[in-house]
Amino acid sequence: MFTAKDFIPTNYSKTIEQGNFQWTAPSNIALVKYWGKKDNQIPANPSVSFTLNNCKTITKLAFAKKEISTVLNETGEKFSFDLLFEGKPKEDFKPKIQKFLERIEIYLPFLKDYHFTIDTENTFPHSSGIASSASGMAALAMNLMRLEKELNPNMTENYFYQKASMLARLGSGSACRSIKGEVVVWGNHNNISGSSELFGVEFPNIIHDVFKNFQDTILLVDKGEKQVSSTVGHDLMHNHPYAERRFAQAHENLDKLITIFENGDLEEFIKIVESEALTLHSMMMTSMPYFILMKPNTLEIINAIWKFRNATKIPVCFTLDAGANVHVLYPNKNKEIVLQFIQSELVGYCQNGQYICDEIGTGAVEN
Structure with missing residues (x-):
């Protein structure tokens, strides 16, 4: 140890x-x-x-x-x-x-x-x-x-x-x-x-092949400085009424992901990832003092993703960091149709229409 x-x-x-x-x-x-x-x-x-x-x-x-x-x-x-x-x-x-x-x-x-x-x-x-x-x-x-x-x-x-x-x-x-x-x-x-x-x-x-080259398109909803820093947000968990249950939930969800990574069950992957994103922000909204980092366009994007996924059955989902921007996650094989969806329906919710196309990488390298 x-x-x-x-x-x-x-x-x-x-x-x-x-x-x-x-x-x-x-x-x-x-x-x-x-x-x-x-x-x-x-x-x-x-x-x-x-x-x-x-x-x-x-x-x-x-x-x-x-x-x-x-x-x-x-x-x-x-x-x-x-x-x-x-x-x-x-x-x-x-x-x-x-x-x-x-x-x-x-x-x-x-x-x-x-x-x-x-x-x-x-x-x-x-x-x-x-x-x-x-x-x-x-x-x-x-x-x-x-x-x-x-x-x-x-x-x-x-x-x-x-x-x-x-x-x-x-x-x-x-x-x-x-x-x-x-x-x-x-x-x-x-x-x-x-x-x-x-x-x-x-x-x-084991990590299933479906997660190899997984895509992350980052929609830049709000490029301004956050009104509450992550450091302050972390500190507010010390006396948070739901903190202990949240910490236990993280262990449970990580346990579930071990199985999901092995069997490639994207439906269950989506449930965990989206739930985690919303739980993170619910911790902010229920701390004292409480705060909200999501913006109206964050919610518009989430609803649009849900509507698109229900209509097409394409396994695309969202996650959020401690901010308003939305990370759109999806398998590489669905890249073309998801990017078309982003360009036609989601770009309008981004500040100055900006988004960044990213994907899974391997870590730090010496140049």
């Missing part, structure tokens, strides 16, 4: 003065949602997600050894870094990175020894309403682990990816599901071997 202490290094066998790496990491979409967390970004319930392929963050990390690692910089901080977004300084992102480095310093003690330049960009439009924290933190974690691998060349591949996922989690919980694998589980679950609350793991059981 892993503990976080297993990821604290004792010493490094090599040194490196300077260099740079570049990693690309994708976003992901949860099928069973996690909502509510304990200390240190530990999830209150397990979740499972499809890794995406096209919605990605590309992060380049340049590093150079400082002359004296213990000297604080001019603002009294021991970490030295510049942050660029699409090649330009992005000061408002820096506090989040600062907090991340503070959280992970115990696991990467070399952080104080270097000055870092973090240059990051997304393949999807900035402020499109697609959560970039998962892909962004995953890409940064991969770069930092790549540096640690230079310092410790004997590191195993398994350790490399597990620690990268753990580090990503400390930046953004769902980021741990963006490291490796097409279907990723995060959180302890009795019937999924190797599952852990510390890091995401590739779903270890």
Whole structure:
């Protein structure tokens, strides 16, 4: 059984003065949602997600050894870094990175020894309403682990990816599901071997061919900033009247998905996925204070999908993140007719007619 202490290094066998790496990491979409967390970004319930392929963050990390690692910089901080977004300084992102480095310093003690330049960009439009924290933190974690691998060349591949996922989690919980694998589980679950609350793991059981190349078309209903952040939303689960039942339900639905992934029952898959999306938002609407992240057009799209599915019997369904945008999920073999439906009936509900075509991917890659 892993503990976080297993990821604290004792010493490094090599040194490196300077260099740079570049990693690309994708976003992901949860099928069973996690909502509510304990200390240190530990999830209150397990979740499972499809890794995406096209919605990605590309992060380049340049590093150079400082002359004296213990000297604080001019603002009294021991970490030295510049942050660029699409090649330009992005000061408002820096506090989040600062907090991340503070959280992970115990696991990467070399952080104080270097000055870092973090240059990051997304393949999807900035402020499109697609959560970039998962892909962004995953890409940064991969770069930092790549540096640690230079310092410790004997590191195993398994350790490399597990620690990268753990580090990503400390930046953004769902980021741990963006490291490796097409279907990723995060959180302890009795019937999924190797599952852990510390890091995401590739779903270890059989996955039916119908889920291979599964499509996710993301309808951008609202590209504005959410009026309630996910961090605040998670915290509101601490005294939520329905929290314990919700956490139990997530375990039950994950159990059902184990069977569904094996037998390819899309009818049952749709029930679980849509129910999970609506349950997530019902938790928001029944917290105190309560809030609603769906927009009128979110509901219009959901109703249109239900009507289309009833009329055509095509196994298309929706899921939602903590926001107004709608993820339309469907098998690859139905791609042509579902895209026609989206273009003819759903695009009008999207802000500026924008949507993004995505599909299942495999995780982070070094460029």
